[in-house]
Amino acid sequence: MSFRLFDAPLREPSQFVGFAGNRIDRQSENRADDSVEKALADPSVRLLLMHGGRLYLKLGGGGFDPWFSAEESQPLKVSLDRGVLLGFSDSGPVLAVPAGSDPEQLPETIKAIDYRSVYMQGLIDEAAAGAMAQGAALLAWHASHRFCSKCGAEAAMRAGGYKRLCPACATEHFPRTDPVAIMLTATREKCLLGRGRHFAPGMYSALAGFIEPGETIEAAVRRETLEEAGIRLGRVVYHASQPWPFPYSLMIGCFGEPLNEDIQADLNELEDCRWFFRDEVLLMLAREHPGGLVTPPKGAIAYNLIRAWADSAQDS
Numbered sequence: 001m002s003f004r005l006f007d008a009p010l011r012e013p014s015q016f017v018g019f020a021g022n023r024i025d026r027q028s029e030n031r032a033d034d035s036v037e038k039a040l041a042d043p044s045v046r047l048l049l050m051h052g053g054r055l056y057l058k059l060g061g062g063g064f065d066p067w068f069s070a071e072e073s074q075p076l077k078v079s080l081d082r083g084v085l086l087g088f089s090d091s092g093p094v095l096a097v098p099a100g101s102d103p104e105q106l107p108e109t110i111k112a113i114d115y116r117s118v119y120m121q122g123l124i125d126e127a128a129a130g131a132m133a134q135g136a137a138l139l140a141w142h143a144s145h146r147f148c149s150k151c152g153a154e155a156a157m158r159a160g161g162y163k164r165l166c167p168a169c170a171t172e173h174f175p176r177t178d179p180v181a182i183m184l185t186a187t188r189e190k191c192l193l194g195r196g197r198h199f200a201p202g203m204y205s206a207l208a209g210f211i212e213p214g215e216t217i218e219a220a221v222r223r224e225t226l227e228e229a230g231i232r233l234g235r236v237v238y239h240a241s242q243p244w245p246f247p248y249s250l251m252i253g254c255f256g257e258p259l260n261e262d263i264q265a266d267l268n269e270l271e272d273c274r275w276f277f278r279d280e281v282l283l284m285l286a287r288e289h290p291g292g293l294v295t296p297p298k299g300a301i302a303y304n305l306i307r308a309w310a311d312s313a314q315d316s
C-alpha cells in the first residue's frame with residue numbers, strides 16, 4: 001500500500017463521503033444569544049424541520065424539497081424557541097427546528113422521512129444532506145441534554161444552539177461529537193471485512209468502534225481490530241472522516257497493516273469476519289458478486305475506504 005501524504009488527490013478523500021457536502025457558512029465567531037431570534041426575523045430565512053429522527057420534505061417539481069419558509073412551517077407546529085442556527089447559505093440564514101405535528105397526519109404534499117432513508121435514497125442534494133446532518137446532530141443533543149449534568153436544573157439554549165447554560169450553577173454545556181474509528185485492515189492482496197449481526201443480507205464492511213477517553217485514533221484502531229478480529233496492527237494511516245448524525249458521531253476512517261493472518265472473530269460483535277482478495281472485493285463494490293455479497297453503499301465511509309484500497313492495489 002502507498003497512502004503517502006503527497007500522493008493525495010487534489011480532492012480530499014473526505015469530500016467523497018455522504019454528509020460532506022455541507023456548504024453552510026457557520027459564522028461561529030458571530031454566534032450570540034439572540035442569533036436565532038435575529039435569523040427568524042430575516043424574511044429570507046429557511047428552515048429544516050425535524051421530528052423524531054425524520055426530516056420533513058415538500059413534494060413538488062418531481063422531487064423533494066427540504067427547505068421551508070417561516071410561513072410554510074407555521075401549520076406544522078414548529079418549536080421556533082428550540083430552533084438552532086446552522087449558519088448562512090447564499091440565500092440567507094438557515095435553521096433546524098423541531099416540528100410538533102404528527103408525521104402520520106401531514107398534508108399530502110409533505111412527507112416525514114427518516115434521516116437514513118433520506119441519505120441512502122439520495123432524496124436531497126449533498127449540500128442539504130450535510131445541513132441535515134448538522135441540524136440532526138444538534139437537535140438530538142439538545143433533546144438528550146435538557147438538564148444540567150452537574151446540578152440537575154433545566155439548562156437553556158444559548159449561542160444559536162451551540163451551548164446550553166445552566167441558570168442555577170452557571171455551568172456551560174457544549175454539543176457532543178462522538179468519535180468512532182472505522183478501519184480497513186489490508187495488505188496489498190487482501191483486506192479484512194466483517195459482518196455485524198444487524199447488517200443487511202450479504203453485506204460486509206470495515207470494522208469500527210468508539211474511540212475511548214484518553215486514546216489516540218491509532219490506538220483505538222489497533223485495539224478494536226484486535227478485540228473484534230484478533231488481528232494485531234502495525235502501521236495505521238488516517239484516510240478520511242465522515243459526519244454521522246446517528247445521533248452525533250464522527251467516523252474517522254483509517255487503514256491498518258496487519259501483523260498476523262489468523263482471525264479470531266469476536267462472535268458477540270460479529271457474525272462473520274474474514275479476508276477478501278481484491279478481485280472479490282471489486283465484484284462486491286460493483287454489486288456483481290456471484291454470491292450476492294456487497295460492500296456498504298457509495299457515500300458510506302466504509303465504501304470509500306474499501307474503494308480507495310481496491311483502486312490503489314490495482315494501480316500498483
Ligand SMILES: [Zn+2]
Binds near residue numbers: 148151
Ligand atoms: Zn447546573
